[in-house]
Amino acid sequence: MLNFAFLGCGHIAKSLIQGFQKNTDIKIFGYDILEQNKEWLEKNNHSSCSLEECIAKSDIIFLCVKPQDLKTLCDEIMEFNISSKTFVSVAAGVKISELENLLPSSKIFRAMPNVGAKDNLGVTAIYSNHDNKEMVKTFKFIGESYEVENEDQIDLHTVLIGSGPAFFYDLMQEFENRLDELLNDKESKRLVSIVFLSSIINAIKNGENLEELVESVASKGGTTEAALQKLDEKGFKEIFSEAVDAGIKRAKELSMN
Ligand SMILES: NC(=O)c1ccc[n+]([C@@H]2O[C@H](COP(=O)([O-])OP(=O)(O)OC[C@H]3O[C@@H](n4cnc5c(N)ncnc54)[C@H](OP(=O)(O)O)[C@@H]3O)[C@@H](O)[C@H]2O)c1
Incomplete structure (x- = not known):
């Protein structure tokens, strides 16, 4: 069983959750500041947790807040032990180097999915400083997925596929x-x-x-x-x-x- 946490459970997180929830080997936890998104998680039989619980319980943690909210969220995350955690940021424009500064000592990937993930028809680009094979495979469950070699290519993918x-x-x-x-x-x-x-x-x-x-x-x-x-x-x-x-x-x- 793999545990996934979604920090920020708005539009894209909901699409990802609806795609991943079809895999019965994945348990989903979510954290959001909006009451309506907490209710949505519970209504869909997922746990709405505190940030600490989400981090402690999960193998992969998806950062799904707007780019301008990412720093605040990462500052909050840094209050907890993240040394063995894998993070995936879906934030448009935020570079790996910035993410690595915000969350040092963790393994970080950038993923650019789209709302098609909801029906497992998403298309996701992956970029990181690590081996991307496993992450590409993870995203293949919710559609097509491929790695990009150059981080700038994520911006084009963001517009053509994300938007x-x-x-x-x-x-x-x-x-x-x-x-x-x-x-x-x-x-x-x-x-x-x-x-x-x-x-x-x-x-x-x-x-x-x-x-x-x-x-x-x-x-x-x-x-x-x-x-x-x-x-x-x-x-x-x-x-x-x-x-x-x-x-x-x-x-x-x-x-x-
Ligand atoms: N929408 C897409 O199709 C799409 C596709 C690819 C990538 N993305 C990326 O995905 C990210 C999220 O986009 P979205 O459209 O899903 O945005 P969204 O619907 O606004 O969802 C973000 C959620 O996170 C909440 N939030 C903000 N700060 C938080 C914090 N510190 N802790 C916990 N929750 C917090 C927001 O609450 P408030 O509304 O109160 O701030 C909101 O409920 C963006 O970075 C975007 O670039 C989006």
Whole structure:
């Protein structure tokens, strides 16, 4: 049996917990300052504990607070014995060197997961100054996982994979807004988004060239081509790329706080 503790039980911790809880060899403990998150843990049959208990009982301790709250949390952790503990920080932008300063004498990894972990369809990047094999394997239980060789690559992963679901939901929102002209009940509109799912399954399953897949829908002189031309004219690809760069810039700013 492995014991996992989650310090900060907000959005990403809940996704990780829901993924890991399907492994009956893992026992989960959580610590949060918000009453609603403590209640959530209990409601999901996990122990809501004190910080001391979480640390004492766990083999792997996940740091799941916002980057700006990490220092306070680590100062609190340092009041306890952490010499044999493994920590995993999911905080965007916070570098391994900073984490090692905050929690000396412990083994620390950076992991950048995403909310897909909830359905064991997450994608996680791992970086540390240790052998990452076991940690990559741990995260494979909740989806795909890989190690990055260069810490800067985590920032790109953070934006493409960590933030990726939000880009997608934003697009889906506009898709549903336009569907208003066709369907008026919320449930039917959501079901129609299966169009995205089938497109993704098609691309993954058949591994086809994406340009060819676009061509297979956009016949010459047709409606798709007209819409795609508008996207091109408005610089859709450049806008997307600039948005990714803005996210990376923010990750770098966070690492300097
Ligand atoms: N959300 C994602 O999809 C995602 C993906 C990858 C990585 N991350 C990273 O995950 C971290 C958490 O993000 P999130 O979206 O899950 O944030 P969140 O929903 O705000 O969760 C963080 C939780 O930790 C609590 N907290 C703050 N200080 C604490 C302390 N000292 N001790 C115990 N609990 C404390 C917060 O309470 P208060 O709200 O009262 O502060 C909140 O309930 C961030 O560093 C982010 O970069 C997030």
